[in-house]
Amino acid sequence: MASFRILRSGDSGNLEASIDRLLNEEKQMRLAENVAGTRKAATEILQLCFEAKDWKLLNEQILNLSKKRGQLKQAVQSMVQQAMQYIDQTPDIETRIELIKTLNNVSAGKIYVEIERARLTRKLAKIKEDQGQIAEAADLMQEVAVETFGAMAKTEKIAFILEQVRLCLDRQDYVRAQILSRKINPRVFDADTKKDKKKPKEGENIVEEAPADIPTLLELKRIYYELMIRYYSHNNEYLEICRSYKSIYDIPSVKETPEQWIPILRKICWFLVLAPHDPMQSSLLNATLEDKNLTEIPDFKMLLKQVVTMEVIQWTALWNKYKGEFENEKSMVGGSLGDKAGEDLKLRIIEHNILVVSKYYSRITLKRLAELLCLSIEEAEKYLSEMVVSKALIAKIDRPSGIVCFQIAKDSNEILNSWAVNLEKLLDLVEKSCHQIHKETMVHKAVLRS
Template structure:
């Protein structure tokens, strides 16, 4: 049995497991396939089948970043790149799942790489949408809906299955999280009522979202509930922390030296007093 037949057999096993909704077994079986096998141009049909099966698994798990990567792999397939309709549909999915992914270093890095992709020039609306999440400015949810809701809800990402509504709610969550990060960048403190106004949320919802982001270490903040004020703290660069510590230590040693000198001086003066007496 050659490699192609083996991969076809594994893909069929994955398909059958998905038909039984056995997602864990599907993931285990998928690890038997080395994706480098798909580098050969003659395997594009198997490559597309593999990544579409993996999309189904990760969409069920809610792994948006993994799903985005699968769509990128599909987009980089010659048969997809040669078809403008398929190419643009895949690029749209890449952008949308990337926006839905939780903000972290990997997501930020992938966002900047995707923005440099020339395919996005063919879908300017989606490129503009993605840029909103890289710009340190507040995104008004009502304004975003006015501009993009109709087009977004026509895509397979936000329509067509039971998870579509959840994804739409997750998109709103990503907007709120982006806005909180922007607030943390520009504010040292802000009233909870004002933060709620900026986020289009109630004060209770604002406090809950803020608490979640603090727990996830996305922002550094403390809420003074009696006064209703949120205090933001800027994350410090490790180098700056070390320099600050070194500076504080230097100041401490100067104080110790000065204090020692003054003590010695007082002792000398005290010893000389009886002699003069």
Template structure:
């Protein structure tokens, strides 16, 4: 009669009998260990296979885990990597295998191929194939099992690192994208963010910018503001800057660098915050005019740290004044020499240089439209230091963007910045002026009467 140690529940709702095989397991583990040490590995594994079946069918999970782990250890001690993978796959795919046993098998093998959380275990060149095969076998075992989702995520990242080390970045990115880590409940928030950032890094390295933008949308900006997420916040916006640099989106770059600048540990490092704030100012200057851009520029202007970098402070002041700015600006060379401006190659640096000139021209045209209702094109071109053709192109571009209202009369060479008014708007303006005048007369009369009464 078997000893009953505890009860499980069968699929029909009946209680399953659990057999305690501890004495038999202890004896056979000792016996099989001696066989393995004496070189009789197959005999030892055969003994363990029979015992594994008895423990599995007898619902003795504790001893089942011991038997499975011992079988793997014998293969590892013998140095037979191929048999280790075969034994692992056989035990993990047994019919009605217990989830605790599968988890024990995976956790037993992970330290043999993974260092720390996800780095591949350093091995001699001759053993790299065996390590890689073990990682792949473990990934297959974990696939589709909720109780091993965290292990699968770490093993997948390990496999991606192996492929990256071998120079196959595209394949590494594809492997890492298979895991939708944001849906995993067993991983911490930090692990999820770290994993998604790694997906972003590899997709950017692969130059798959569309996929990188999709992956970036999985990261919550709110979570990045938390105190223990500063490192990930800087890494995230550094990667976003790489994406936006490819898109040549100057305003998005300004926001990326300002987010890096506003991180507490960056603000505590003078060299780091200066680089970030300088980049913010430069890309704000390169951004197309908009209410959001002007709002951000005014907020940056109020930052006391900006006064510590005078050239960049002066740039913000010039662009916020309603005055024509001379091109090139006195400190433009310094702004165009910062690392973030030059990053991306000579072609991109040339694009930013041309954009700088266009933004100054657009600023000057916008200022002229505030002071003139109409002006001769030749005179305006002279004021802005442009050729008539260049001036016409920029005005046309700004009108198309909706930045200003303008009409050019070519035969008369007149540029009109004032929009024509409808009769209704003229009448409304006249009525408003009359109301203001009557109010002023009434107020003045009241004050005169009040003065007379006090005498």
């Protein structure tokens, strides 16, 4: 093996002869099952081709060496790893793609180079994306299931899956994006990275270190929730968007910088107001009001207090006050609040006002309800009916007389207790009736005897 350096330096004019000698050396080492020798001979051949800038010959030698009978796994792994270093030094895109495809063919179906194959696929997908072929790039990435790779670093796995999700969102494949996003458990971002890594026990997979270009776990957390915001924005799921922004807001690096957390806290406030009223929304609303940072943006604190307070909100006055802030969101982090956000904001204020009215009135005329809501009678009836259908409140409308009757929602225990009380009253009435009948019968019999 000492002759390799001499061949590379002194016989550069005769590349084929040098490669033939190295192939003979490689064969001898391979048949002797000499791992170090086979690996060295194979990598020397690739280095010769690279230095000669003969990319076609390089691809041929990679395929040739990988198909040798009884080729050692370590030799194939070393060849793939070394050839990957040449990818960024290729003269043009066509040569780069050809080299990546060659390495993909060699690593296909080989578990000992599965990580290298995943990295190659990602490089190829990036090239396709740069060429504008987003659908092809997404299809390429979906072929690789990195969640099954035991030796791949956790951060690299997450980064790969997030890339899959991003490409699906770019091609507007929202169903597949949701399926892929579920492969990541959000709790993984809360893991303590400062803990000492345990040494693998005998028989366990040795986890490789993630490449230098892979983001940290907290950076990946932000990327994950930004992608989830894009997904939820498609269906205007305001509460889920709000929860995603809340998770970004809780990242330590974000909370330390007012320039970062103020725009995010504004978004949280807006989406809390836009979200339909339910227990989760109410809980988040109260938790956000207790946040001390909210004092930095007093207008938004006032907005949340208005929504929490059980008082009728005048839509015109509210819109005139916050219209400017609403429009300013387009130039801030995350962009605009959505195409339907303005309409939905008005709808939430109407729903809030109907809930307020239902707290103070048990019966009210439709005309008076419409006056309180600043709507026509037809619109008031429409919004009230929608809330009843969605089970946001319980109400009945007497249309001939134009009266709305509100009822307090009862839980199952209260309903069962009322039934029990009614049954008890019924049994008491039956018992009294039987006693009276028996009494009248006895009196009637006494009269007949006399």
